[in-house]
Amino acid sequence: xxxxxxxxxxxxxxxxxxxxxxxxxxxxxxxxxxxxxxxxxxxxxxxxxxxxxxxxxxxxxxxxxxxxxxxxxxxxxxxxxxxxxxxxxxxxxxxxxxxxxxxxxxxxxxxxxxxxxxxxxxxxxxxxxxxxxxxxxxxxxxxxxxxxxxxxxxxxxxxxxxxxxxxxxxxxxxxxxxxxxxxxxxxxxxxxxxxxxxxxxxxxxxxxxxxxxxxxxxxxx
Numbered sequence: 001x002x003x004x005x006x007x008x009x010x011x012x013x014x015x016x017x018x019x020x021x022x023x024x025x026x027x028x029x030x031x032x033x034x035x036x037x038x039x040x041x042x043x044x045x046x047x048x049x050x051x052x053x054x055x056x057x058x059x060x061x062x063x064x065x066x067x068x069x070x071x072x073x074x075x076x077x078x079x080x081x082x083x084x085x086x087x088x089x090x091x092x093x094x095x096x097x098x099x100x101x102x103x104x105x106x107x108x109x110x111x112x113x114x115x116x117x118x119x120x121x122x123x124x125x126x127x128x129x130x131x132x133x134x135x136x137x138x139x140x141x142x143x144x145x146x147x148x149x150x151x152x153x154x155x156x157x158x159x160x161x162x163x164x165x166x167x168x169x170x171x172x173x174x175x176x177x178x179x180x181x182x183x184x185x186x187x188x189x190x191x192x193x194x195x196x197x198x199x200x201x202x203x204x205x206x207x208x209x210x211x212x213x214x215x216x217x218x219x220x221x
Contacts, residue, residue: 004103005219006158007096008151008181009128010167011108011115012046013189015093016122019046021086022079026054029074033067047169047190049109049134050075076111084118090188092208097127102215103161105130107150107175112136130154147171151179164218166211167191170199184214 012018023044027037040057048056051072054063063071097104104127108115112133119125132154134144145153155163165176168189176183177200185196185204196204203218205211 003161004101005215006103006105006161006163007215008105008107008154008163008165008176009097010169010172010189011106011110011118013168013191014090014166014172014186015097015106016087016089016118018084018087018118019190021082021084022046022050022053024086025075025079025082026050026071028078029071030054030058030063032074033071035063035067035071045190047109047171080114080117084121087118089122090186090208092211094122094124096208096212097124099212104128105132105154107132107147107154109134109147130157148175148178151175151181155179155181162219164215168196170195173199173201182218184211186211 009015023046026044030037035058039062041059041062042057044053044057046053051068054071055068106115106119106128110133112131112135115131115133116125119128119131132150137145137150137153139145151165163181164184165172165181166184166186167173168186169191173183173185173196183201185191185201187193187204187206193204203214205214
């Protein structure tokens, strides 16, 4: 086809394995307020905004809302000053991002400051034409855009482009579908095969090589 595919990438769990660094930073922030990691009612599951990640594992009877806000603030303070050496691209992702055959976007729940620092440290800023995060765009009432709204905004910017949403969790697929994009689920992140299929993913891939082959096929489908 004459026009290239636009790839709408999720970041955590899709382009980079950030879980070890995020989890250790959450544990360090909790420790500052005397909340032991063992008090979690379920394992930390990376993907949603960090406040939701912590709340899902530490209910209000373990971590009241006021303390949760302080823990999130401490997390941001620690995480934003990181060098992100423990945040590692998944195999094949660096090659895909540097593939000029595609047009690359990133839409993530991670705030803009940390997102752009990670992209810069991985040498990807020059390859990605657009980065959208919850604090990139605000509604008139000051509320941040949710992920489906960010996908729809991207679609409105490029109405005639063929767009593929690539992510590791069900919300990524649902957001892509809501914006009229083709969702592709990657199986190396947080989400399960069943979750991604239930969210409407027609295509699931096991690794970067399989993803590249699928994208080359979708271009001419």
